[in-house]
Amino acid sequence: MQETWRWFGPDDNISLEKIMQAGASGIVTSLHHIPTGEAWPLAEIEARKQLIEQAGLTWSVIESIPMHNDIKTRSGNYKQYIENYKESVKNAGKAGVGLVCYNFMPVVDWTRTNLKYTLANSSQALRFEMTDFAAYDVFILQRDGARQSYSQEVMTRATERFARMTEEEKTLLEQNIIAGLPGGEGSYTRDSIRQAIAQFISLGTEGMRQNLFAFLQEVIPVAEEYGVKMCIHPDDPPFSLFGLPRVVSTAEDARKILKTVPSEANGLTLCAGSYGARCDNNLVEMATEFGPRIHFVHLRNVIRESDGSFYEAEHLKGDNDMVGLVDALLREERRRAKSGEAGMAMRPDHGHLMADEINQPGVKPGYSYMGRLKGLAELRGVIHTIEALHRQKTSAS
Numbered sequence: 001m002q003e004t005w006r007w008f009g010p011d012d013n014i015s016l017e018k019i020m021q022a023g024a025s026g027i028v029t030s031l032h033h034i035p036t037g038e039a040w041p042l043a044e045i046e047a048r049k050q051l052i053e054q055a056g057l058t059w060s061v062i063e064s065i066p067m068h069n070d071i072k073t074r075s076g077n078y079k080q081y082i083e084n085y086k087e088s089v090k091n092a093g094k095a096g097v098g099l100v101c102y103n104f105m106p107v108v109d110w111t112r113t114n115l116k117y118t119l120a121n122s123s124q125a126l127r128f129e130m131t132d133f134a135a136y137d138v139f140i141l142q143r144d145g146a147r148q149s150y151s152q153e154v155m156t157r158a159t160e161r162f163a164r165m166t167e168e169e170k171t172l173l174e175q176n177i178i179a180g181l182p183g184g185e186g187s188y189t190r191d192s193i194r195q196a197i198a199q200f201i202s203l204g205t206e207g208m209r210q211n212l213f214a215f216l217q218e219v220i221p222v223a224e225e226y227g228v229k230m231c232i233h234p235d236d237p238p239f240s241l242f243g244l245p246r247v248v249s250t251a252e253d254a255r256k257i258l259k260t261v262p263s264e265a266n267g268l269t270l271c272a273g274s275y276g277a278r279c280d281n282n283l284v285e286m287a288t289e290f291g292p293r294i295h296f297v298h299l300r301n302v303i304r305e306s307d308g309s310f311y312e313a314e315h316l317k318g319d320n321d322m323v324g325l326v327d328a329l330l331r332e333e334r335r336r337a338k339s340g341e342a343g344m345a346m347r348p349d350h351g352h353l354m355a356d357e358i359n360q361p362g363v364k365p366g367y368s369y370m371g372r373l374k375g376l377a378e379l380r381g382v383i384h385t386i387e388a389l390h391r392q393k394t395s396a397s
Contacts, residue, residue, distance in 0.1 A: 001297065001333060001346040001383070003376065004028045004060050006367065009048070013362040014369050016055035022373050023380070026060030027052050028101070028347055037068035037081045040088040045095040060345045061296055062092055063101040064233070067215075072106060073199055074211050082215065086222045093226025099345060100223070101269045101296050103233040104212045106200040106244045107193060108178065110236040110274075115176055115365040116353065117311050123354040126366050127311035128237055128277075134158035135165070136173050137242060141190060143197060149243050154307055197242045208245040209256070216261045223265040231267045231295040232257060236274040238281070239308060249278065251286050258293050267293040270329075273300035273349055276320040277310050284324040291332035298349035299326070299379055312350050312366070315375040316382070326382050330390070348375035 004026035005019045019027065029052075031044055052059045065088045070076040092100060103109065113136075117127035130150075135158040138146045147155060165173075178188045188196065200208065216230075223230050238249035247253055254268055268290055275281040287294065301318025302310045316322055333343050351371025357363050 001329060001344050002026045002060060003380065004345045004347040005372070005376075006063065006347055006349075008032065008364065008367070010051070013364075014367075016052065016057060018369060020056055022369075022376060024057075024347075024376065026058050026345055026347075028061040028063045028345075029059065030062060030064055030066075036066040037070070037077075037084060039084040040065065040091055042091040042094055045091055045097065049095055049097060059097050061099040061101055061347075062097055063296075065089070065092075065100055065102060067102060067104070069107075069196065071215055072104060072208070072211055073203060074214065075199070082218055085215075086219055089219060089222050089228050089230075090226050093223070093228040098228050099231060099295055100228055101231050101233055103235075104208075104215075104248055105235050106208065106246075107188075107196045108241060108244075111177060111241060112365070113173060113176055114311075119311075119352070123352040123371070124358060125312045125352050126350060128309060130154055130305075130307045130309045131157040131161050132173055133177070133241070135162040136177055138162075140170055140174060141194065141242075143194060143242060145243065149240070151307075197244060200244050201242075203245060205245040205247060209247040212247055212257070213260045216257070216266055220261050220263050220266045224263060229265050229267055229295045231269040233269040233298075234271050234274040236271065236277070237308070237310070238274055238278045249275075251275075251281060251289070254286070254290060258290065264293070267295040269296040269298060270294045271298035271300075271349065272320055272322065272325055273298065273302050273312060276318075277302050277304060279304060279319070283320055284328050287325055287328035287332065291328070291335070294329070294332070295344055297329060297344055297346040299346055300349035300375070312352075314352070315348065315378050322379075323382055323386075326379065327386050330383065330386055334390075346379075348372045348379055351375050 003024045005024040006028045009029060009032055031040055031048060034040055049059045068081040070078040071081050112126045113129045113132040114127040116124045118124055131154060134150045134154050137143055138158060139162045178193050232248055235246045235249045240246050270287060272283055276283055301313045301315050301320050301322055303313045304310045304319050336343055350366035351368050353368045354370055357368045357370055
């Protein structure tokens, strides 16, 4: 697997030089300055690609070409937005950037309630806390029907938690949930998020799924023509928030997506932390079943709790079998090598905030340098060990 690194462009506090020093060879980035819904001009893509290549790296994955909500709801100006999206995919292919990671999450992108959850070793992790999320949904956002989305046990805790919250804590919680996180597609006000939620709830799960399929049926032929592989990112978290439909949360969801548009250009991003936040998603089995259609991999780990809460653990210390997952992915890589197929890209996803970076301004939540450097080093060690054991076994036989 090619080792890649997410980079937020020229304004990122982590330079391309530092990424080279980390040992990654590929860059995962986007044209963040282009508004959601607008087509990406070929010249803009080529300029960014040239900047990356001048640093000795390769632009391996676009993550992502943001998708306008009108496409997801098939309302408003969705037809023009789909045409713009097709134009962006076409231009990516012309520029030689052949992987596009995207998501189909309604309203909120990846969601956390605490961006600085302190661990026993004093480093800080991202956390999703169901009690805090329910407190926000029911008592701050005051969404219609919100109470019915939670168990009585969660509601009891949420009521007690809200009663203890200071105004500063309420503001921070709202900011964490709806103000937009790195790589997200924008932010909301309290009023605008209520309106967006209501629109998506009216679609229902099957309506949302059919809209995804309709999008793929229009875009995948363009991707095929221009040599681009699309790889959908799972919902994060992989269960309903705000009562919203979720259509990329389980192995069965992935199965339906791949079956509906059975093209190699229609593939998956296997995000271990997102799929792995559900205990009923077996990542090793998913990597084995979907292997040929996995184009991109996010490797991170989580510690799950019974009510749906979780926090992001060290890459090799969590509830997901990271070694087993990497082993399954490397088996697929060996299969591809034998048949002359292209390999997949991986990146260490998220990382703990530690050491001097804890007080350093400009560090993006989940995207610290040292935390991801540590994760990449650990994953690289697993990969090298598994490959060495495979070579020993092969030579012995």
